Structures are given as C-alpha cells and as structure tokens.
Amino acid sequence: MPRSRTIPDEQVFAAVQRLLDRGGDKAVSFGSVAGATGLAAPTLAQRYGSRDGMVRAARLAAWDALEARTVLAIAASAGKGPPGLLKAIGPVDPQGMAADLRDPELIQRAAAWRATVESALALRLGTGEKARESAALLFAAWQGQTLWSALGAPGFRLKDAAKRLT
Incomplete structure (x- = not known):
C-alpha cells in the first residue's frame, strides 16, 4: 500500500501564492494546487474545506x-x-x-x-x-x-x- 504524501501548509501556501502571482485569483483551484504540490485535490479539499478557504489561509x-x-x-x-x-x-x-x-x-x-x-x-x-x-x-x-x-x-x-x- 503506498504511503500517503503530506506536506506542510507553508509549502501549499507558497504554491498558492505562486499561482496567484502568475495567473491571479482564477489560477487557483484544488486541481492547480494539487498539480503544483503533488497532493491530491481531495486532500486539499479535506484540509481547507473550500477553494476560498485555501486561498484565505494562504493570505493569512x-x-x-x-x-x-x-x-x-x-x-x-x-x-x-x-x-x-x-x-x-x-x-x-x-x-x-x-x-x-x-x-x-x-x-x-x-x-x-x-x-x-x-x-x-x-x-x-x-x-x-x-x-x-x-x-x-x-x-x-x-x-x-x-x-x-x-x-x-x-x-x-x-x-x-x-x-x-x-
């Protein structure tokens, strides 16, 4: 059974910020952050609740x-x-x-x-x-x-x- 991948919030937030810098608010989705971090989109959804919650956590x-x-x-x-x-x-x-x-x-x-x-x-x-x-x-x-x-x-x-x- 493969081990689930975890990365700290700071790395997720850095990926969110890079996406915001490159493409603005519309560039950030669970899918785009999943691609940038290697985490599964459902993992991000579970961690942050919503896309807006993830962006807000990164901004905070x-x-x-x-x-x-x-x-x-x-x-x-x-x-x-x-x-x-x-x-x-x-x-x-x-x-x-x-x-x-x-x-x-x-x-x-x-x-x-x-x-x-x-x-x-x-x-x-x-x-x-x-x-x-x-x-x-x-x-x-x-x-x-x-x-x-x-x-x-x-x-x-x-x-x-x-x-x-x-």
Missing part, C-alpha cells in the same frame, strides 16, 4: 510572515532613518494586498500593519503631530512606489521623500 499566512518580517525589520533598523526601516521591511506585494481588501479580517490586518509601520516611521522622524503626518505620507509614498515599480514605472528615492517631509 502571508500576513503572518509580513508582520513577523516587520517586527524584525524594526529591531534590525534601530538607529537608521525611515528609508532604512522601509528597506529592511523589503518589498510588499501590492496586488496581494489589494485582493485582501475584500475580506474584513484581512482589512484589519492591513490596517494594524500600516499603523505599526507608521508608528515606527514616526519615531524616526521626531515627535508630535508633524512626525505622525510625515510618517503617514512617507508610508503612502512607499506603497505607491511599490505599486508603480511593480508595473515598471520609474521610482524615486525614499531618502529624498523623507528629507522633504522632515
């Missing part, structure tokens, strides 16, 4: 990873300015974030992450309302740059934006 895992990466980046970039923090966080998938905005829980996760990043930026920019406002503007500029650079548009230097805001 992506938020977990981003939040953990952000905490590490905040600590690792202590003593560096705002651009150092944003560089330490690294690229954030704007398409994935936009897709998450259809789910109330994922919207809350996005808002909490944004608040965390903006607070860390504000601490690097000074104190008071001006620092908080500048942090919000810098966050928006960073996310806008991420979106447009993913589309091949030329960007700007975050260091220059940070200087103008302080």
Whole structure:
C-alpha cells in the first residue's frame, strides 16, 4: 500500500501564492494546487474545506510572515532613518494586498500593519503631530512606489521623500 504524501501548509501556501502571482485569483483551484504540490485535490479539499478557504489561509499566512518580517525589520533598523526601516521591511506585494481588501479580517490586518509601520516611521522622524503626518505620507509614498515599480514605472528615492517631509 503506498504511503500517503503530506506536506506542510507553508509549502501549499507558497504554491498558492505562486499561482496567484502568475495567473491571479482564477489560477487557483484544488486541481492547480494539487498539480503544483503533488497532493491530491481531495486532500486539499479535506484540509481547507473550500477553494476560498485555501486561498484565505494562504493570505493569512502571508500576513503572518509580513508582520513577523516587520517586527524584525524594526529591531534590525534601530538607529537608521525611515528609508532604512522601509528597506529592511523589503518589498510588499501590492496586488496581494489589494485582493485582501475584500475580506474584513484581512482589512484589519492591513490596517494594524500600516499603523505599526507608521508608528515606527514616526519615531524616526521626531515627535508630535508633524512626525505622525510625515510618517503617514512617507508610508503612502512607499506603497505607491511599490505599486508603480511593480508595473515598471520609474521610482524615486525614499531618502529624498523623507528629507522633504522632515
């Protein structure tokens, strides 16, 4: 009797993310993920309940990873300015974030992450309302740059934006 194959959720989520990156939401099905992972489609259905449940679990895992990466980046970039923090966080998938905005829980996760990043930026920019406002503007500029650079548009230097805001 052949031994059933098991792989961790993280590998399934990575396959889901690759499919989303290549073909969008429509590219993900139990069949496509089964083909990418070697698991049987019924196994995936049993594990996640539905296709949407599988995609949602993958997106929640992506938020977990981003939040953990952000905490590490905040600590690792202590003593560096705002651009150092944003560089330490690294690229954030704007398409994935936009897709998450259809789910109330994922919207809350996005808002909490944004608040965390903006607070860390504000601490690097000074104190008071001006620092908080500048942090919000810098966050928006960073996310806008991420979106447009993913589309091949030329960007700007975050260091220059940070200087103008302080």
